[in-house]
Amino acid sequence: MTDLAINLVASALAAVAAWMVQRAVSYRRLARMRGFFGLRAGAPSLLIAGRHWSSPKVSSVHRNDMGAIVELGAIVKECGARADLVPAAEAPKELGKVTEFCIGGPESNPRTSAHLAALMPGVRVTTFEEADETVPIFVGTQRYDRLPHEEAHVLLARALPTAHPVFLLVGQTALSNLAAARYLAGHHRELQRKYGDSDPFCLVLKIRQPGAYGADLVELVADGTEAAFDGSTPLPALPRPRREWWAIGRRP
Structure with missing residues (x-):
């Protein structure tokens, strides 16, 4: 009887110890995640979405951008x-008060344009x-073109104007914005190990065969952090666009 009681107590203590270890691991994981994103329990954050290019309504959002918002x-x-x-169009006229996620390029999201000019020269x-x-993206001297129906690029960046970071998802298409959001959700632990909580980064991602695979086939093309935040290298001149008459007014 005594042995049985001892075994029961030992089992209970082992279960409690395992629960406490698991809880401590979960707490550390959550603390690291909050540190990377500059968030804390109950704190506000902003998801600033670009306008759907084909809609006259300022609050209209592309369905793929909505997918990014969900992620x-x-x-x-x-x-x-x-x-x-x-x-x-309704973004607050302030910076760094809360963590911000900015979705979409300068054409649909003027907030992105302001962030790039001020934080990523x-x-x-x-x-x-x-x-x-082709709507090329330039990071320093590197140029990344969109090949319709074959590949598109997106910048995934974190700028740190204050203790509250600004995350930018700047794609050549709305689908590439969604791909960047999924990449951030799936790789934030790896990104934290490399950049910590206080270093900026700017990654160039490529979405391959979007017509067949949507936002699922994504690869890291380059780490453009140094060139993106330095700004000392003059950006290449942008050539005049060449369009046929039937392409005028169309969007990618």
Whole structure:
């Protein structure tokens, strides 16, 4: 009888110890995640979405950008914080008060344009009006073109103007914005191990065969952090777009 009691007590103690270890591991994982995203329990954050290019409504959002918002909202929820969705036209006139996720390129999201000019001088993201359907992205001297139906690129960046970071997902298409959100959700632990909580980064991702695979086939093309945040290297001149008469007015 005594042996049975001792075994029961030992089993109970082992179960409690295992539960405490698991809880401690979960707490450390959550603390690291909150540190990487600059979030804390109950804190607000902003999801600033670009306008759908074909809609006259300032609050209209492309369905793939909505998919990106869902992915980012899940990150915020896991951190125990609050996500406030704001159209780009209604973005607050302040910076660094809360963690911010900015989705879309300068053509659809003027907030992105402001962030790139102020925080990432080594980056130029062209618009359809400036270029053509290749809508090249420049990071320093490197140029990344979109090949319609074959591949598209997206910048995934974290800028740190204050203790609250700004995450930018700047793609050549809305589908590439979604791919960047999924990449961030799936690789934030790896990114934290490399960049910690206080270093900026700018990654160039490529989405291959989007017509066949959607946002699922994504690869890391380059780490453009140094060139993106330095800005000392002059950006290449943008050639005049060449378009046929039937392409005028169309969007990628």
